[in-house]
Amino acid sequence: MNNEIINLFSKLKITGQRSAISIEDKREKDLRLIAYLKSIIGKNSVTDFEDIGFCYxxxxxxxxxxxxxxxxxxxxxxxxxxxxxxxxxxxxxxxxDATQRLALEKDGYHSFWWDLYREAVEQNPNSKHHFAEFNAHRAALYSGNRAPTSQDAFNFAVQNYEKFLAKTESASENLFYHIIYLSLVSKSLDIDNNKLCHLSYMLFEYLSLPRSSDDFLVGEWKSFITPFDKKKQAVIGITSAINALIYSNDMKMVKSLYAEACNMGLPKNHYIERRLNEN
Known part of the structure; x- marks a missing residue:
């Protein structure tokens, strides 16, 4: 990655909790970063394919x-x-990225994003970049606090993710992929909460591991093709499962799973604790 991009991007990009910054400051910083990245592309000062992609x-x-x-x-x-x-x-x-998808759908560009997703899937039937494929399927299935945008699109994403799980059955990340899948579809499909909980317990052994550091910038291609380390898989996987169980209102299971996970090294989560305190 170009050093000039790294230095200026790091200064302009908001990291950490965006909620701690005022709306006006966030908007100003976001617009300044957009202007800077556009200027890089416009001046043709960067020629590396992935550096340009990072800017876009x-x-x-x-x-x-x-x-x-x-x-x-x-x-x-x-x-x-x-x-x-x-x-x-x-x-x-x-x-x-699900945030990008949701922003496009909100302003009427549903078909645009889903056509890109379909093309990515159809043009890569034997993709070796499993983590990039995972990121795309996860973005397609993410619904936040709302219903799927369309049933046909949801069904297409489910079909693709299930094929992906079968294809990566022997991969060391498959357990993580499986937990994320069940967590994502739990709002729309009838899943077995006991199974989701059981799979989460299988990640407990990784909670005590140290985190490996990476030097990837947000949006860098390498960040989308490099699997999370086992510690990060455990934290994200277990947290996603607990949030899915909260949505299903299985608070007894949530309380038990969260308490045991925290004892094993899961970082405290303010949202989960707030929901537990409400019950």
Whole structure:
């Protein structure tokens, strides 16, 4: 990654809790970062394919944070034109973020995102970049606190994720992939809470492991193709499962799983604790 990009991006990008910053300051910083990244592309000062892709991805991401689906769509079209100059695996880069998808859908660009997702899936039937594929399927299935955008789109994503689970059955990340899948579909499909809880316990042994450090910037291609370390898989997987169980209102199971996980090294989670205190 170009050192100039790394230094200026790190200064402009909001990291940590965005909620701790005022709306005006967030907007100003997001717009400054967009302007900076656009200037890099416009001046042709960066020629590396992945560096340019990084700029496009973060322009789109900041438009998503600004809830500007129209500008996001316009930038994503340019991002797509850049992506198709190289290997088809990079198509996953366009559809690996749920915040971007939701911002596009909110402003009427549902078909645009889902057409990109379909193309990424169809052009990579034998993808070796399993983690990039996982990120795309996770973004497709994420619904937040709302119902799926459309049943057909949801069914398509479910079908793709289930094929992905079968394809990666022998991968060391498969347990994590499976837990995330069940957590994502729990709001729409009838899943076995006991199974989700049991799979979560299987991640407990990794909670005591040290975290490996990575030097990836937000939106960097390498961050989407490099699997999380076992500790991060455990934290994200167990937390996702607990949130799914909260949604199903199985608070007895939530209380037990969360308490035991925290004893094993799961970081405290303010949202989970607030929900437990409500019951």
């Amino acid at each position: 991805w973060n322009i789109s991401d900041n438009y998503a944070l600004l809830r500007n689906g129209h500008s996001l769509c316009e930038n994503h079209k340019k991002f797509y034109d850049h992506i198709i100059k190289s290997d088809s695996c990079y198509l996953y880069w366009l559809v690996c």
